[in-house]
Amino acid sequence: MDPIRVLVVDDQPLFAEALAVWLARQPGFEVVGAVQTVAAARELLAGAHVDVQLVDLDLGADSGVELLDHARDRYPLLRSVILSASRSPEAVATAVRHGAVSWLSKTADGDTLLQVLRGVLRDESWIPPELLAGLLRTLTEPAGSPVLDRLTVRERQVLQCLVDGMTRAQIAELLFMSPNTVRTHTQNLLGKLPAHSALEAVSVALRCGMRPNDVGPRRASAE
The missing domain is CATH 3.40.50.2300 (Response regulator)
Known part of the structure; x- marks a missing residue:
């Protein structure tokens, strides 16, 4: 064999x-x-x-x-x-x-x-x-939780990128942010969901109805 x-x-x-x-x-x-x-x-x-x-x-x-x-x-x-x-x-x-x-x-x-x-x-x-x-x-657990409503527009964009499997560097390039800014938004959204890691945040997002490549962020103007 x-x-x-x-x-x-x-x-x-x-x-x-x-x-x-x-x-x-x-x-x-x-x-x-x-x-x-x-x-x-x-x-x-x-x-x-x-x-x-x-x-x-x-x-x-x-x-x-x-x-x-x-x-x-x-x-x-x-x-x-x-x-x-x-x-x-x-x-x-x-x-x-x-x-x-x-x-x-x-x-x-x-x-x-x-x-x-x-x-x-x-x-x-x-x-x-x-x-x-x-x-x-x-x-x-049922989807559709209002927990995502706690996030700012930028935090939601970063979360969508995480759901899409993107790295911090890829998110920074897509959203015209520095990697440090991406890290800050990630830390903020972890506290709001709440989640202990980016992986847990992705799981929460999926349960709340967010899907990979669903309504992912488009190239946005720089902050």
């Missing part, structure tokens, strides 16, 4: 390399690469066959959500598994909505990781039991 070909995407080089080395030693697995950015992952996916990508959603300046969307749109047979330190149901819900089929903690044992990687190729999914109730509650 052909080995399961895995791509590791994590912005912590030591963790990514260590995981890649360990996986490569397991029978039935082949590591295609270990990269730290969305751009590097997309380049590798374009040139190599990958069965499963192991992705940390928090990639520093990048968003793992962008990579999930890219994989879902371009590689329908590719399975995306999240490997994260977060235990937020909001984060899990966002990942699931963007195409992730399983979620694993970075503290998961090796046997569980291998079982999940094998299982996703049989169309199985895995969510840690302790996160499942919160995930289901988040996914079934």
